[in-house]
Amino acid sequence: xxxxxxxxxxxxxxxxxxxxxxxxxxxxxxxxxxxxxxxxxxxxxxxxxxxxxxxxxxxxxxxxxxxxxxxxxxxxxxxxxxxxxxxxxxxxxxxxxxxxxxxxxxxxxxxxxxxxxxxxxxxxxxxxxxxxxxxxxxxxxxxxxxxxxxxxxxxxxxxxxxxxxxxxxxxxxxxxxxxxxxxxxxxxxxxxxxxxxxxxxxxxxxxxxxxxxxxxxxxxxxxxxxxxxxxxxxxxxxxxxxxxxxxxxxxxxxxxxxxxxxxxxxxxxxxxxxxxxxxxxxxxxxxxxxxxxxxxxxxxxxxxxxxxxxxxxxxxxxxxxxxxxxxxxxxxxxxxxxxxxxxxxxxxxxxxxxxxxxxx
Numbered sequence: 001x002x003x004x005x006x007x008x009x010x011x012x013x014x015x016x017x018x019x020x021x022x023x024x025x026x027x028x029x030x031x032x033x034x035x036x037x038x039x040x041x042x043x044x045x046x047x048x049x050x051x052x053x054x055x056x057x058x059x060x061x062x063x064x065x066x067x068x069x070x071x072x073x074x075x076x077x078x079x080x081x082x083x084x085x086x087x088x089x090x091x092x093x094x095x096x097x098x099x100x101x102x103x104x105x106x107x108x109x110x111x112x113x114x115x116x117x118x119x120x121x122x123x124x125x126x127x128x129x130x131x132x133x134x135x136x137x138x139x140x141x142x143x144x145x146x147x148x149x150x151x152x153x154x155x156x157x158x159x160x161x162x163x164x165x166x167x168x169x170x171x172x173x174x175x176x177x178x179x180x181x182x183x184x185x186x187x188x189x190x191x192x193x194x195x196x197x198x199x200x201x202x203x204x205x206x207x208x209x210x211x212x213x214x215x216x217x218x219x220x221x222x223x224x225x226x227x228x229x230x231x232x233x234x235x236x237x238x239x240x241x242x243x244x245x246x247x248x249x250x251x252x253x254x255x256x257x258x259x260x261x262x263x264x265x266x267x268x269x270x271x272x273x274x275x276x277x278x279x280x281x282x283x284x285x286x287x288x289x290x291x292x293x294x295x296x297x298x299x300x301x302x303x304x305x306x307x308x309x310x311x312x313x314x315x316x317x318x319x320x321x322x323x324x325x326x327x328x329x330x331x332x333x334x335x336x337x338x339x340x341x342x343x344x345x346x347x348x349x350x351x352x353x354x355x356x357x358x359x360x
Contacts (some may be wrong), residue, residue, distance in 0.1 A: 005034070005326030009104075017100040017109075017323075021064075028070035034327035039078040040334035044341050044348050049314055050214035050241055051294050052140050052170055056080035057349055058305065061143035061296050061317035062112075062173065062218075067118045068126040075137040078330035083317065084127065086143030086175050087165070089290060091119035092148055103260045103269075106298065107324045110250065112265030114180045115146050120164050126166055126214050143169040144218070149181055155199040162200055171213050174200060177220040177247035179266045185220055190230050197238035200215045205261040209338050214241035221246035221275040221297065225282055232286035243283055244317070246276040269320035273298025277311050284312025284354055300325055302336020309337075309349060310356030 012020055027033075043055040059081035060074050063295035068084040075082060094116030101110045117123070127143075130136070143165050160172060166172055176196070187196055197217075204212045217240055219231065235243065237325040248266025256271065275321040276297025283293060296311030299305050308316060321329045337349075344350045 005328070007214075009326070010149045011249070013102070013104055015103050016098065018097065019105050021100070025065070025070055028073040032077050033073045036077055036328055036335070037331050039080075040336055040338065041248060044338060044346065045080075045334060047314065047348070050171060050291060052214075053138075054080045054140055054315060055138050057309075057337075058299075058316045058330055058333055059078035059083055059140075059315060059317040060322075060330075062086055062142075062175070062321040063113075063324070064319050068114070068123050068130065071127075071130045071141060072133065072137060075139050077322075077327050078334060079139065081170075081315070081339045083142040083144050083173060084123075085117075085173070086115050086146040086178070087117055087120055087123045087143065087161065088115050088146050088148045089120050089160050089206075090148050090150075091122070091165075092116060092150075100263070101260060101263050101265075102323065103256060104324060105215040106256060107270040107320065108256060108260070108267060109269045109320045109323065110213055110260065110263045110265045112129075112180045112263070114149060115178065117263075120161055124168070124249055125167060127165070130283050131168065140170045142171045142173055142216070144173040144175050146175040146178065147181065147184065154184075154187060155196050158196065158200050159203040162203045166204060166208045166213055171216055171242070172204075173216045174246055175218045175247070177218050177309045179248060179250055180221070187229075188219065188223070188231060193231065193234050194238070197234070197240065201238060216240070216242035216244055218244040218247055219250045219283075221272065221279050222251065228279070228282045229286050232283055235291065236287060240291065243287075244296060245283060245313070246272070246297050248272065249275055249276065253359055256285070258265075268297065269324070270298045270300065273304060276307050280308055281315050281357060284357065299333065300329065300342055301312055302333050304351070305333050305337045306340045307356070309352050310354070312354045312357065314350065314353050 041355040095114035145161040252261040292314040295308035296317035
């Protein structure tokens with residue numbers, strides 16, 4: 001029998017996607033969180049990575065809660081961690097509207113948002129309010145940081161964000177892979193990436209005390225293995241703590257309908273699934289499994305999640321699946337993943353990381 005979300009979905013999809021998202025955030029802020037089963041709890045899903053305890057491996061990807069307004073309600077949906085942002089130093093409107101498009105038949109989304117947000121000061125206020133709450137739910141809170149569109153020296157924006165928000169974060173993600181901010185993906189080249197990482201690592205050491213948050217880098221799927229190998233070596237040399245794979249893609253599979261695939265921006269959802277899994281496997285090999293990977297892109301079932309774990313991901317994120325599957329998706333993915341792990345005889349998710357590869 002269809003649940004309430006799937007009964008309401010045809011009506012929801014008649015609303016402009018960005019407006020529907022804004023309505024969801026307002027509803028969550030008002031305490032109107034969809035009723036879900038309690039989060040899935042099982043020792044097989046628990047991990048400690050970077051000294052942080054993750055109650056389950058599934059996180060909400062950056063982009064849903066851009067301004068750190070609804071971290072608590074997102075945890076209520078069954079996620080083990082939440083990544084807020086992308087946040088920029090100054091407030092900005094992002095790219096002209098319309099800039100968010102969905103294709104329900106293929107569970108695909110294209111966005112060219114361009115990091116719209118309230119800026120780091122208002123973001124910090126929202127985050128402080130959550131952290132000060134008496135009933136903070138268990139789980140890890142990451143902060144995804146990016147540069148303003150007008151910034152010509154990206155390292156300055158990343159440094160000030162680390163200085164302002166780093167002490168409050170369980171982990172930080174350097175976003176250098178959105179296709180919607182001009183010049184941002186250029187930072188994935190060896191020389192600018194090396195220089196950027198040197199600056200952000202120095203800033204973290206200065207600003208974040210004796211227990212600095214782990215520093216992760218989020219990368220694009222649109223690169224060949226030569227580039228991946230070069231970037232992997234650069235990240236390892238810099239001492240980066242983790243990699244998020246992947247951001248949205250510029251690719252447009254032929255099966256996507258016109259005019260949907262004609263929209264500029266980054267494609268996410270089901271069409272990204274295999275690309276991101278391939279990127280995870282490549283980086284796991286290049287880093288020899290020494291840097292934990294968060295796998296994101298096209299996850300909407302436990303099997304999708306398990307495929308990414310076996311390819312080398314220790315943790316997972318989703319966002320688009322929430323749009324197409326509804327608020328019960330986190331618990332559904334975790335439940336199925338737990339069954340798959342136990343069917344294969346694994347007592348903990350960590351035992352399955354990378355087992356699908358031949359480099360062990």
